[in-house]
Amino acid sequence: MLTIQHINKAFQSHTVLDRVSVELPEGQVLAVLGRSGCGKTTLLKTIAGLLAPDAGSIKWAGESINEVPPREREMVYLFQEPLLFPHLSVFENIAYGLHVRKTPEAEVQNKVQSMLRELELQEHAQKKPGQLSGGQRQRVAFGRAIIFLPRVLLLDEPFASLDAQTRSAMQKLFLRLARKYGITALFVTHDVKEALLIGDCFAYMAAGQLTLYRSKAAFMDDPATGVQEELAFWNNIEHNIPTNDK
Numbered sequence: 001m002l003t004i005q006h007i008n009k010a011f012q013s014h015t016v017l018d019r020v021s022v023e024l025p026e027g028q029v030l031a032v033l034g035r036s037g038c039g040k041t042t043l044l045k046t047i048a049g050l051l052a053p054d055a056g057s058i059k060w061a062g063e064s065i066n067e068v069p070p071r072e073r074e075m076v077y078l079f080q081e082p083l084l085f086p087h088l089s090v091f092e093n094i095a096y097g098l099h100v101r102k103t104p105e106a107e108v109q110n111k112v113q114s115m116l117r118e119l120e121l122q123e124h125a126q127k128k129p130g131q132l133s134g135g136q137r138q139r140v141a142f143g144r145a146i147i148f149l150p151r152v153l154l155l156d157e158p159f160a161s162l163d164a165q166t167r168s169a170m171q172k173l174f175l176r177l178a179r180k181y182g183i184t185a186l187f188v189t190h191d192v193k194e195a196l197l198i199g200d201c202f203a204y205m206a207a208g209q210l211t212l213y214r215s216k217a218a219f220m221d222d223p224a225t226g227v228q229e230e231l232a233f234w235n236n237i238e239h240n241i242p243t244n245d246k
């Protein structure tokens with residue numbers, strides 16, 4: 001369980017995280033919905049250890065990790081533009097975390113081949129990241145992150161730069177892999193539909209404050225989240241589209 005208690009973070013006098021608390025059980029995906037500038041990225045960076053909170057605690061399995069350096073937190077922070085090693089092939093990029101952990105070569109081969117199949121990237125295994133599309137690069141980044149089963153995956157609007165169809169395919173792929181590997185993840189997005197699709201549990205963030213909901217229904221019912229407004233919009237469009245029926 002990832003437990004965050006009353007985290008504060010300010011830049012100069014600007015409070016960006018205001019007593020944020022989160023409880024995320026293992027194997028669950030928490031969808032955090034929030035508009036631009038609400039502090040989502042700052043929250044993920046603080047959990048990853050890339051920023052130090054001014055106050056509050058971050059715990060894994062009941063133990064504080066506030067003082068643990070980012071590399072030792074076993075968390076992966078993935079954002080919109082996947083960071084891949086440009087000089088390494090797709091295979092080598094995915095294998096990287098296993099090599100760093102001195103995994104025996106036969107196991108590396110097995111695990112990477114199986115991950116390439118999961119990601120439908122077998123035929124691209126020897127390409128360099130520069131020879132891939134945005135969606136393919138994002139799949140490599142996923143594979144690289146998931147292959148060594150990190151404690152927590154921190155996803156910062158990972159599909160925001162993809163076209164609608166690729167985005168939808170990536171959401172389905174993410175859900176399949178999250179279930180198969182029992183991934184614990186914090187997934188931040190400004191997209192209502194994406195949050196509803198991806199999350200096992202839900203939170204809404206505004207002006208540095210985070211609200212956790214007991215259920216999907218409670219999340220959807222809170223007018224502050226804008227979910228009802230968005231659903232009403234689509235419903236309205238559906239009923240007002242002229243059909244070709246004569």
Ligand SMILES: Nc1ncnc2c1ncn2[C@@H]1O[C@H](COP(=O)(O)OP(=O)(O)OP(=O)(O)O)[C@@H](O)[C@H]1O
Nearest residue numbers: 011012016034035036037038039040041042043190
């Ligand atoms: N290093 C920094 N120094 C000063 N202010 C910062 C710093 N990082 C973030 N901020 C400010 O903190 C606020 C929240 O930024 P953050 O990047 O967390 O927002 P966000 O919710 O991820 O937004 P977006 O969806 O646009 O990326 C913004 O007002 C931003 O200007």
